Amino acid sequence: xxxxxxxxxxxxxxxxxxxTVKRAFEHIFQRDGITAAVIEGxxxxxxxxxxxxxxxxxxxxxxRNISHFGAEANRFDLLETLFHDYGERGGGQKRFYLHSPExxxxxxxxxxxxxxxxxxxxWEDLPAGTDLLFYEGLHGLVVxxxxxxxxxxxxxxxxxPIVNLEWIQKIHRDNxxxxxxxxxxxxxxxxxxxxxxxxxxxxxxxxxxNFQRVATVDTSNPFIxxxxxxxxxxxxxxxxxxxxxxxxxxxxxxxxIHDSFMTRRNTIVVPGGKMGFAMExxxxxxxxxxxxxxxx
Numbered sequence: 001x002x003x004x005x006x007x008x009x010x011x012x013x014x015x016x017x018x019x020t021v022k023r024a025f026e027h028i029f030q031r032d033g034i035t036a037a038v039i040e041g042x043x044x045x046x047x048x049x050x051x052x053x054x055x056x057x058x059x060x061x062x063x064r065n066i067s068h069f070g071a072e073a074n075r076f077d078l079l080e081t082l083f084h085d086y087g088e089r090g091g092g093q094k095r096f097y098l099h100s101p102e103x104x105x106x107x108x109x110x111x112x113x114x115x116x117x118x119x120x121x122x123w124e125d126l127p128a129g130t131d132l133l134f135y136e137g138l139h140g141l142v143v144x145x146x147x148x149x150x151x152x153x154x155x156x157x158x159x160x161p162i163v164n165l166e167w168i169q170k171i172h173r174d175n176x177x178x179x180x181x182x183x184x185x186x187x188x189x190x191x192x193x194x195x196x197x198x199x200x201x202x203x204x205x206x207x208x209x210n211f212q213r214v215a216t217v218d219t220s221n222p223f224i225x226x227x228x229x230x231x232x233x234x235x236x237x238x239x240x241x242x243x244x245x246x247x248x249x250x251x252x253x254x255x256x257i258h259d260s261f262m263t264r265r266n267t268i269v270v271p272g273g274k275m276g277f278a279m280e281x282x283x284x285x286x287x288x289x290x291x292x293x294x295x296x
Contacts, residue, residue, distance in 0.1 A: 003293045005090040006132045007083050007152055009140025011041075011207065012159035013069065013166065013200045021159050021211065022136045024279035028287055029134075037086065037130040041137010042097040044079045046072070049118025067188075070195030074139060076147040083152035086126070086133045096121040131291060141203040150206045155246075155286060158207035165215050165229065167222040186223060208246065211279065212237040213272060234272030238282070241266070246286045256281055 010021045029036050045068060047055055052073065059066040066072050085092040097120055098104040104117050111121060126133075141150035141158075150156065161169065167189060174185045204210055213236050215229035240248050243266050253268055254260050257278055260270040270278045 003154075003290075003296070005087050006154040006290045006294070007087055007135070008036075008132055008155045008157070008287075009083075009135040009149075009153045010157045010159065011135075011138065011140035011142075011203050013138060013196060019136075020276060021157055021279060022134075024276055024283060025134060025287075027280055028284045032284070032288060032291070034131045034287065034291065035127075035129065036132055036134040037092075037094070037126045039082070039094055039133060039135040039137075040096065041135065041139060042099070043095045043120065044075045044137070044139070045097060046075055048097075048120060065191060065194055067192040067195045069138060069192050069199050071144055071199065076139065076142060076144060076149060079139060079142075080147045080149045080152065083133070083135075083149060087152050087154075090126075090130065091128075092126050092133075093123045094126055095123045131294070132287075138200065139203070141206045142199055143202065143206070144199075150203070154290065156203075156207040156209075157283075158204045158210040158212075160204055160210055161213040162215070162219070164219040164222040165213060165234075168219060168225045168228055171222065171225075172228050182223065206241075208241050209282070210237075210239045211275065212239070213275070231272040231275065236270050236272055236275045236278065237263075237267060238270065238278065239264075239267045247289075248282070253278070253282065 008025070010025070012021075025036075028034070045052070052068075055066055055073070068074070082092040082094070096103070096107060098107060098115055098117050101117055104115055104119075107113070107121050108115055113121070115121060139149060141153055141156045143150050160166075170189070171182060171185050174188075213234050215234050217229050217233050219225060219229065240246070243250070250262060250268060254262070257268075257270045257274050260268055260274070260278075262268050
């Protein structure tokens with residue numbers, strides 16, 4: 001951890017909704033004039049798209065499992081090194097994973113390369129003079145026998161819909177955006193489950209704040225759900241591991257967020273439609289105190 005060069009990590013599994021938190025942080029950074037070194041979790045995958053398919057086929061032939069959730073398919077060593085180096089000196093290296101033709105075109109124009117979707121850009125130095133490192137992805141607080149990424153994180157945020165809702169979101173996203181069949185998506189969920197339990201779930205015991213969306217409609221069978229429950233059909237449970245650490249003012253939050261209520265001494269519940277607003281009024285004071293501490 002580092003007061004001079006803080007590391008902020010937003011972690012959640014595929015389809016969990018980490019993009020909503022990322023957008024809240026972007027608004028905070030813009031309002032406060034904060035320059036962040038932004039790190040995408042996908043850039044620390046071990047294999048490009050073609051090689052990952054080959055590794056998955058090999059694993060299937062050998063009756064073993066490999067997924068993007070687990071250690072075998074990721075470079076936890078490089079992620080831990082980045083967090084450590086940034087905390088020590090405000091520097092490090094990053095790269096980008098190219099998800100689409102549009103992303104490939106943008107980076108090829110910037111770098112003068114001829115990369116294709118599913119490939120990585122070359123490693124490059126982080127820009128100088130950033131105020132904090134902002135990570136968004138699968139493994140921001142991962143801990144294994146060999147690597148402890150979490151120990152370098154100054155603020156860890158988890159995004160964790162109840163699992164049936166998470167699956168509904170993934171099924172609909174992968175079908176609409178990637179054209180995958182329902183059967184293929186279910187196969188992916190099943191293949192990832194051991195790594196989900198061993199690598200993704202434990203992180204949420206180490207996060208400082210968890211945002212968990214819970215639907216108020218029936219999600220008993222996520223594999224036949226025709227629609228994703230809307231924000232207005234949901235509540236968001238916000239749990240603070242140590243409220244005192246970040247000086248959380250619960251009476252202020254209850255007054256500011258209409259129809260919110262507390263269920264435990266460290267847990268507040270807000271209407272789903274207020275999730276983005278709640279994130280911003282909770283996270284902005286924390287980030288501002290981090291920036292004040294840098295100047296001490």
